[in-house]
Amino acid sequence: MTTLDTDVVVIGAGPVGLTLANLLGVRGHRATVLESRDRLIDYPRGVGLDDESIRTLSTAGLWEKVRPYTVAHHVVRLVNGKGRVLATNDPRTQEFGHARKHGFIQPLVDRELAAGLDRFPGTELRFGHRVVGLEDRGDHVAVTAERLDADGEATGTVTLTAAYAVGCEGGSSFTRKWMGVPFEGKSPSTxxxxxxxxxxxxxxxxxxxxxxxxxxxxxxxxxxxxxxxxxxxxxxxxxxxxxxxxxxxxxxxxxxxxxxxxxxxxxxxxxHHGRVAASFRKGRVLIAGDAAHLMPVWLGQGWNSGIRDATNLAWKLTSVLDGSADAALLDTYTEERRRHAADMIDVNMAAGTIMKMGRFGGGLRDACAVVLNLVPRWKSYFTDLRFKPMPRYAAGVVVDQATLAPGTARAGFKRGRLAPFTDSAGELSPVGLQFIQPRVSTADATDVLLDEVTGDWWTLATWGTDPTAFLSPADLALVRRHRIALVSFVPETQRAWAEQRSAGSPAPVTVVGDSTGALKNWFDTRACGLVVLRPDRFVAAASLTVQASRTLAAVLAAGSLTTEGVPA
CATH class of the missing domain: 3.30.9.10 (D-Amino Acid Oxidase, subunit A, domain 2)
Known part of the structure; x- marks a missing residue:
């Protein structure tokens, strides 16, 4: 095989490209980031940081570096021309471990993302490199860039080879144009x-x-x-x-x-723009962030949507690069991310329409707001940020809860579909949604966030039981092959007992004490006792504990995970 200069060439040193390179670095892969400018952009752009993005920054080991440039609980108020508050957005839940909304200073955050690359041997950021050529050679890519001097004049070219290239260079993306995919949507003249x-x-x-x-x-x-x-x-x-x-x-x-x-x-x-690419992948070349989608700024989702792309793509590239998954896994990137990006664009465009109403429409809007604020349920729709579509993956690396079929997942199931095996706690499935992150305790850590004890890769977790109880020796071999963490969630009062029990398990089990009751409540309101969490902390599968073996097999199929070298 060709000796490559790097594992992934990342085109563009904005927040998405830098985050992607950091996530690849923490998982042991090299990235070379090429940026046409001679420095990072030094003026503020994005101003809103979501809890999902903070979870990603924590995975990258950079949240504590970024935190000083943020302020939590960024309250948003929609007011009319007379100063009357029409709606307040002030969510106070912290289901993912952090306040839902933060204000931040993007240039300072970007600076920390760039500095984070220094931690990884073989990873580098090259300024003054403008990409002018891409070639997919089947088993690798070649990326050609012009070297620019201080005046922006080309002084020569350099060609880098890599397994994959990812364009994160913004709305005018050279990479997207090279891919030849439509950039669908609207660009209002405002x-x-x-x-x-x-x-x-x-x-x-x-x-x-x-x-x-x-x-x-x-x-x-x-x-x-x-x-x-x-x-x-x-x-x-x-x-x-x-x-x-x-x-x-x-x-x-x-x-x-x-x-x-x-x-x-x-x-x-x-x-303002509202556009999304028809596909985020062509062979060994992919796009992320503004190169893949542009959205108005109203809800502060441009920055966060790009970070979601990096989060989704990083673990999939890692899996393919280390041989634990086939390249087919990368097809799920567009499948999972494009729909949510399009939904976020629609919501932002609607918010812009509400903002820009004329005198007659504005008067009607204000009158409706007064009525809606009188109804607690409708008022909380805005206060708690319920109008923002949470990412839910209905296709991709997911397993349908009712049928355990890999590749798709219905949002719910008809009452009784899981019977007679369980008394359903509801009709909604958690598959395809991000798992919660409460504070927990273990034998080695007290009152820490869940991700700190489960790690940043696959997790198979059960409530109240030993997760190895229904796994065969062949299953446990697959668990070892794919570095799947086995976790037992128990009430904190039962942790000592569970730790003693797990000492006799055929594989290492981390016992997690649910000191706040959040984990019990999560399982108590869902018809499952077992979950498989993806490296991005989304629920890949949920089932009864007795279905552990079948569920694991379905996840492996949905994720195109390999089984070479694992005994049957």
Missing amino acids: RWVVVDVENDPIGTPSVYLGADTRRPYVSIGLPQGIRRWEFMLHDDEPTERVDDPAFMHSLLERHVPDPAALTVINQRTFT
């Missing part, structure tokens, strides 16, 4: 001007979405005393007008008494 200032003159830590019929705006309190405003430009206002200080002062004077006294650290204009 333009916005962004202004970031230091020494926040407002001081409130929240986010305000100003659904003002005269001129929609956004006002955001960020860490380290930064305030961001965004103002919509009307169709008859040329973009060049934002360079006129008098015009910018007219936008800001409704918010601060003396716009001239502000210290502006960033000002730029942008247009």
Whole structure:
């Protein structure tokens, strides 16, 4: 086989490319990141960080480095032109181990992501390298880049070989264009001007979405005393007008008494886009982040959607690179991520429509908001962020709970479908959803987050029982082959007993004490006693404990996991 320069060439040193390279690095694979600029982008772009992304940063070993540049519980209020609060978004649940929403400063976070690459021998970030050529040679790829000098002039070319290439270079992606896939969706003509200032003159830590019929705006309190405003430009206002200080002062004077006294650290204009690529893979070349999908900024999901791509793709690339899965596994990347990205685009586009309503539509919107806020159920729909579609994988590396068929998973099952084997606790299946992350205890750790004890790879866990009880010797060989952690969840009061019991198990079992009751509640409201968690912490399968052997086989099939060298 050809000796390769690296395992994966990552094109683009934005947050998605850097996160992907870090996730590959922590799992023992090399990545070379090529960036056309001579440095990281130094102006703020994304401002919202979700709990799912923090879970990924923790897996990459970077959350504690990033944490100082964030603020938890970023409250968002939709207000009209008179300052009346129409809806409040303030979710307080922490099912994934962290506050649902954080404000953050992207340049400082990106800097930590880049610095994280220094931990991994063979992984590097090369600035001043503009990719101009891609070639899929069947068993590897060749990526050609121009070396650029300080003035951006080409001084020569370099070609790198790798097993795979991933384009993370933004909406104008060279990689996506090379793939030749349609970029479907809309690019509304509405333009916005962004202004970031230091020494926040407002001081409130929240986010305000100003659904003002005269001129929609956004006002955001960020860490380290930064305030961001965004103002919509009307169709008859040329973009060049934002360079006129008098015009910018007219936008800001409704918010601060003396716009001239502000210290502006960033000002730029942008247009919202809502687009998604028809496919995220062509052979050994893939795309992620803005290269794969673009979405409006309303709900702060552009950054987070890209991190979800990196999370999903990293473990799959790792599995193929180390030989534990066939390349067919990579087909599930588009299958799993494209639908959710498209759903997020739709929700963001709808939010933009609500923001930009004219006088008549705005009045109707405001009246409806008053009525909805009187109904607790509808009010909580906004307060608890229930309108945001959570990723759920209905096809891909999932197993249907009712039939244990690999590759697809229905969201629910008709009452009684699992009978007579169980009294169903409901009709919804957890398969394809992200598993919770409460604080737990083990023999070696007290009051820690669940991921810290289960690790960042496959997990087979049961509630209250020994997970090896219904696994055959051949099953246990597969468990060893794929480094599947065996975990027993028990009430904290029973942990000592369970640890003593597991000492006689035919394979190592980690006993996890459920000190908060969150794990018991999770299993208590779902018709399963066993779950198989993927490396990205999504539920690949859920079943009765007695179905452990069949469930494991179905997961192996769904994930195209190999069985070479494992005795039958």
